[in-house]
Amino acid sequence: MKHRLLILLTILAMVAAACGDDSSTETTAAGDQPATTQAPDTATTAAPATTAGGGGEAINIDFWVAFSDEARLGFSEEKAAAFNAKHPEYNVEVTSFASYNDAFDAAVLAVDSGEPPEIIHFFEAATRQALDAVDASGNPIFKSVTDAIGGRTDILGEPVVLDDVVDAARNYYTVDGSFYSMPWNTSTTVMFNNMDILNAAGITEPPATWGEVEAACEAIAALPDGPSACITWPNHSWFVEQSLGQQGELLGNNDNGRSDRATEVYLTSDGMLNYVNWWKGLSDSGYYTYTGLQRDWDGTSNAYLAEEVAMLIYSSSDTTFFDTNASFTNQASFMPYNENVDYVGNLIGGATLWMLDGMDAAQEDGALAFLNFFSNPENAAEWHQITGYIPITKTAEAQLVADGWYEESPNSKVASDQLAAAENTPASLGALLGNFVGIRDIITGAIEDILVNDVDVTERLTQANEEANRSLSEYEQLFGG
Amino acid sequence: MLIIGLIGAAGLGFLYVRFFIQRRTPIRYAVSSVAAVGGASVTPFAMGQCGFAPETTGVDRLLAYGLMAVGAAVALVIVRSFFDRRDGLSNESDAFAGEIRSGGYRMGWWVPWVLLAPTLAILVVFLYTPAIQTFTLSTRLTRLGAPRSVDVCFRNFSELLVAEPWRLVAYPLIAIGLVYGARFWLSRTSPGTWSRRGADLATIAAALSVFIALYAMFSPGGGGNVDFRAVYLTTVIISVGVVVVGMTLGLAVAYLAYRSLRGGSAYRTLLIWPYAISPAVAGVLFFMIFDPTAGIFTHAMESWFGIDVPNYRESTLLAQTAIILASSWKILGYNILFYLAGFQSVSLDQVEAAVIDGASPWQRFVKVVWPGLSPITFFLLVTNLTYAFFEIYATIDFMTKGAPAGDTSVAIYEIIRIGVNNGDLGRGAAQSVLLFIAVIGITLWQFRTSGRRVTYGGA
Known part of the structure; x- marks a missing residue:
């Protein structure tokens, strides 16, 4: 009997383990934007529902945010609460997700099960995927x-x-x-830039x-008590895409996927080889x-703050x-x-807020009013001041100038200036690609x-190119016209 | 082409009766052949005969025949149990059923089914349906939110395997031949002879050849395909590492903790704590210890001894070691718990007898205690292996994310990377089917080999 029991126990444990493996998938840390806080908080946080003035239930607007850190999630919750106070007939409710992909997958599944959110937060590289x-x-x-607003002011x-x-955001x-x-x-x-170290190196x-x-790295390496x-x-494909934009190279055909x-x-373009070879060279020489x-x-930002490096591209x-x-x-400069x-x-x-289809007029207006x-x-x-994301409207930017914010905090102006300096070409707009997330993964893996x-740069990128093109053609097989 | 397969299945049914059934009648030959054909035709018809389409070649075609053979084999096993019952070759479970029938359980045939219904319903909804959906997904090219999906038949599987069908047939046959050869040699030797030692070595070599054959059967990558040999090798190294390190340490710590010491029960409880920690937290903890920038260990080594510890994520050896350490530490409490319980079931009389016979502590451990622990060891082997296969995803995700260049990307990590993060549901499903087959295969093999040598004491 003992024998039988043990075998039974074994089988039970196996089944439990096999069923249990799903739970571990929820910890996907595929953060596509840096998180400034270390403590992940994926708990659902609801904005307090303010008392609905007048009769009737407040119309619920579910807002799924792919941030989980205090600063950025906190901002979303605070603004949702402010909107609810201003418009008591609506109740915007914020739910936090660990990553953009988690929020998106959950939204697609929620649509099919009939309980979709009204607004979700989704990132730039997946624009094609969201459209499709x-x-x-x-x-x-x-x-x-644009269609939903229909020209209203x-x-x-x-x-x-x-x-x-x-x-820059409009064109993208x-x-x-x-x-x-x-x-x-x-x-x-x-x-x-850590100007203390750079100055010490002359x-x-x-x-x-x-x-x-x-040249700067050479000088810094010569310092007697310099950083290691x-x-x-970060080894993130976004930096590769930036470099292609700087060099005027396309990542995808049909004008980076913008004309078709x-x-x-x-x-394996020249721009790609230039960049990766430069990168590898810096790495080989220990810079x-x-x-x-x-x-x-997190790791790269920690290394910069701990003064283990003098410069951080971020x-x-x-x-x-x-x-x-x-x-x-700390001084910010162009990439x-x-x-x-x-x-x-x-x-x-970065990311945008997507509105789901299928709301009635009152709910849709509430969602649009909230977005604006x-x-x-x-x-x-x-938002710009607490983070460093660019002021998204011209009026906001003008207001910051008028308030003297940029004199007080000159580093905050660098991002807007760099984007203003860019030509408006398909290369510097960035690519719209199907399965971009998968292709980015192939790039960083290589x-x-x-x-x-x-390994040999050209050889390895040729192999990555083959994988990425297969991945894209399979995506087009499923989604393309 | 399908016809050839079905004729082959009929032949298989005929041969099965010829060699495995004692009472052979023409009807039995017929029944067996028909059953084999029926079993073999399940998969081709469920899959729309795509494996036999004119454009299908090579490995895909081989897989189609392979699945037919599996279907036929399953049907034949069922037929055999039917014949055996007719012949009165009842096995243990039949006797057990008879015991129940002759007892007080005289009720309608449907009563057990009603009692089983809740369990079966849960199994169907949460286990069998998802499993069947996984099999269906694995034959498709599909993504979440896609307007259509494409039937790719066996492509998701064949691209994980070598391109030449003959290798897929030859390598497993060679490995099986070696295993049976070694077993034959072993059965012809007696203990203590040189021949026995040779046979022991041959047994080990044969077991290794199974791993090598599997390695050679997987795709080396290229042409846009994933290098599945690397995934296989990583999985084997890390799983074996976790099982060996986790169980050895668990046994050692449990042996020390089992001695009667003051406050023993308090720290026995403390030892079990790591098991209560989730794999993700284990990953974070070890990340905090070994991280090259923020790590406690690296900082201590540098400031106390001036040793510049290399970044563990950039070296294959260090990265795999770190994952094995973190994962086996997490399961350590569990192993200790079971070994502590195991020690209590070791017969004290036997240990005492060994002491009187003058056995050294080491001899007592090897000859008396260890055999007494074999049921627990066997149980832990299965649970630890299942843990290493399925539950270390989060640990890896926090410590290395598969770095360097995929060298810590075990099968489960790869499945989630491809199926969930990259959204390629078909390929993810295909790899999880492979993992499923691997777990079934390993478990069956364990029950056949270790199960035979396990002593369960008096029962």
Whole structure:
């Protein structure tokens, strides 16, 4: 009997383990934007429902946010509560998700089960995927905000700010002449410089080009008590895309997927080889330090704050964080570019708010009013100040100038200036690709192999190119016209 | 082409009766052949015969025949149990059923089914339906929110395997031949001879050849395909590492903790704590210890001894070691718990007898205690292996994210990376089907080999 019991126990344990493995998948830490706080908090947080003035239930608007840190999730909750207080007939409820992908997958599944949210927060690289997504009966999941606004200048008393959005975000997110989603957190890549170390090495201005970075690193390496390495940045495909934009190279065909759907990606272009070879060179000479993890925002930012590197290429979204937390002179500058090629322009990154289709008129108006309220000049300016994401509307930017914010905090202006300096070409707008998330994964995987395993750059990128093109063509097989 | 397969299945049914059934009648030959054909035709018809379409070649075609063979084999096993019952070759469970029938359980045939219904309903909804959906998904190219999906037949599987069908047939046959050869040699030797030692070595070599054959059967990558050999090798290294380190340490700590010491029960409780921690937290803890920038260990080594500890995520050896350490530490409490319980069931009389016979502590452990622990060891082997296969995803995600260049990306990590993060549901499902087959295979093999040598004491 003992025998039988043990076998039974074994089988039970196996079944339990096999069933239990699903739970571990929820901890996907595929953060595509840096998180400034270390403590993940994926709990559902509901904005307090304010008392509904007059009769009738408040109309619920579910707002799914892919942030879980105190600063950014807190901002969303605070603004939702402010909107609810101002419009008691609505109740905007914020739910936090660990990553953009988690929020998106949950939304697609929720549409099919009939309980979808009204607004979700989704990132720039997945724009094509969001445009393509359909529900079980084949209808698009999201509705164009331009169409929904339909030319109105205010909705429920909230002025429409969509026309006021800054050019860089406008150009990126305009597809077929219309905004499908409402821009929110928008940043670009900038370089943060530890001026104390750079000055000690005899460098007075942050390096602007690849060559100047190498020269600066050489000088820093010669310092007797210098940092262990010179520079770092996360192995995130966004930096590769930025570099292609700077060099005027396309990542996808059909004008980076902007004149027609992209059906081909180019991972072996000259711009790509230039950048990866430069990167590998810095790494081989010990100037660049790799944290060993892909998309490692925390590790790279820790290395900079701990003064283990003198320079950090990063998202402008954390400008305020570095200004507050650096124990040294922190200066932001443009992302270094390849001086052998004409500079074309850097692109944006970040995320927008997508409105789901299928609401009735009252609910839709409430959602639209909230979206415009959320990025009204005061809120957009505050959002910029607490994070470093660019002020998303021109009015917000003008207000910040008038308030003297940029004199007080010059680092915060670098991102907007860099985007304003960019030409408006398909290359510097960035690509719209199907399965971009998967393709980004292929790119960072190849770069990790190149940095860690000393494989041939051209050979490895050719292999990645093959994988990425297969991945894209399979996506087009499922979603393409 | 399908016809050839079905004729083959009929032949298989005929041969099965010829060699495995004692009472052979023409009707039995017929029944067996028909059953084999029926079993073999389940998968081709469920899959719309896609494996036999004219454009299907090579490995895909082989997989189609392979699945037919599996279907036929399952049907034949069922037929055999039917024949055995007719012949009165009843087994243990039949005797048990008879016992119940002759007792006080004289009720309608439906009563057990009603009693089983709640359990069956849960199994169907939460286990069998998702499993069948996984099998269906694994034959498709599909993504969440896509307007259509494409039937790719066996492609998701064949691209994980080598391109040449003959290798897929030859390698497992060689490995099986070696295993049976070694077993034959072993059965012809007696203990203590040189020949026995040779046979023991051959047994180990044969077991290794199974791993090597599997390695050679998987795809080396290229042409846009994933290098599945690397995934397999990583999975084997990390799983074996976790099981060996976790169980050895668990046994050692349990042996020390079992001695009567003051306050023993308090720290026995403390030892079990790591098990209450989730794999994600284990990952974070070890990340905090070994991280090159913020790690406690690295900082201590640098400031006390001036040793510059390399970044564990950039070296294959260190990364895999770190994952094995973190994962086996997390399961350690569980192993200790079971070994502590196991020690209590070791017969004290036997230990005492060994002491009187003058056995050293080491001899007592090896000859008396260890055999007494074999049921627990066997149980832990299965649970630890299942843990290493399915539950270390979060640990890896926090510590290395598969770095360096996929060298800590075990099968479950790869499945979630491809199926969930990259949204390629079909390929993710195909890999999870492979993992499912692997777990079934390993469990069956464990029950056949270790199960035979396990002593369960008096029962």
